[in-house]
Amino acid sequence: MRTNGINHLALVCRDMAETVRFYTEVLEMPLVKTVALPDGGQHFFFDCGGGSTVAFFWWPDAPPAAPGIAAVADFPARPKSAVGSMNHVAFHMEDEALEAAIGRLQAAGVKVSLPVVINHDDSEMGVAREPHPGVWIRSVYFQDPNGIMLEFAATLRGWRPDDVRHPPARAVQPAEA
Structure with missing residues (x-):
């Protein structure tokens, strides 16, 4: 398939x-x-x-929002959401367009993640303060008016074989669907 x-x-x-x-x-x-x-x-x-x-x-008559359960409450401070929930939506964006997009969000009064641009890398913490050759994606996170966590993501390189190197974890007691 x-x-x-x-x-x-x-x-x-x-x-x-x-x-x-x-x-x-x-x-x-x-x-x-x-x-x-x-x-x-x-x-x-x-x-x-x-x-x-x-x-x-x-x-x-939709049920009310459930931040921290059905959606992320705050990223990166409280990034967890419940099993079966949608954590966030990431939209592709060119790295060169990221700064202008952040300015547009801030001008519209949208609160963005702090630090504003998050440099995702393969370090132990998974993020770096500054861009470097090991950064594979740069992101900014923000919420829409519904509390849905969104991300503008600028991928800096393609996937490589060594990007898949961790075995999948097993729950001690699997969650029920």
């Missing part, structure tokens, strides 16, 4: 108008499809590039 990437990721928002404004005006992702659901809800799709979309459901 071979897929061709992500078609869309479907998330849930608290207010569709607020979400449309953020994704179209702040992130500059065109709204490409809207669906009115028979139960009174809505399902809207935004073009996030590369032939993929990020979509949102909205229902007037």
